[in-house]
Amino acid sequence: DQQVKQNSPSLSVQEGRISILNCDYTNSMFDYFLWYKKYPAEGPTFLISISSIKDKNEDGRFTVFLNKSAKHLSLHIVPSQPGDSAVYFCAASPPAYSGAGSYQLTFGKGTKLSVIP
């Protein structure tokens, strides 16, 4: 049972336009969400995160939106640049104090973003 879903395996966007990557989750216990960026043959690097007490978090060209009622989050990249071409993973976790056993992230399968010059 996939608790974090990224339904688009790939996305192509023109340079300078907006990239929107989507993520849905099913576990209502999740309250913290992260986006990671991964280049081939490298480890993922942290991009941006959002807590469930917020509905938006912005960092430069990257903005994450959270819609708790819909259990949906999205990552917006504006403007998109060729260097943004990578696989983007959405990840989620329950509260650390939830007693769910331990802290661990649940990842989606990733979306491969291609930014075309």
Added chain:
Amino acid sequence: DGGITQSPKYLFRKEGQNVTLSCEQNLNHDAMYWYRQDPGQGLRLIYYSQIVNDFQKGDIAEGYSVSREKKESFPLTVTSAQKNPTAFYLCASMEGWDRGLLGYTFGSGTRLTVV
């Protein structure tokens, strides 16, 4: 610079052999994790450890073993019992399992190929 070092970057193994992947961190992080990445599968948790001398199975632990004798080190052994070991393996750490807002720091990965 602090970080996580995975070695080797590429590893070839004959069928039926055990092989150990190294993961070392100098971030003074408490928790460490092993993930496996396969095409179209995302990241799947193999094992994790919150503290020295303690570790827990993840979603796909069969055919793998780990140890956590030191805070800095969390080696993963891929045994001959793992049916499909060819994959990209990622090690990660986190400052404290009760301070989860920081997320993971990942190593650069090890590509294991069974020949």
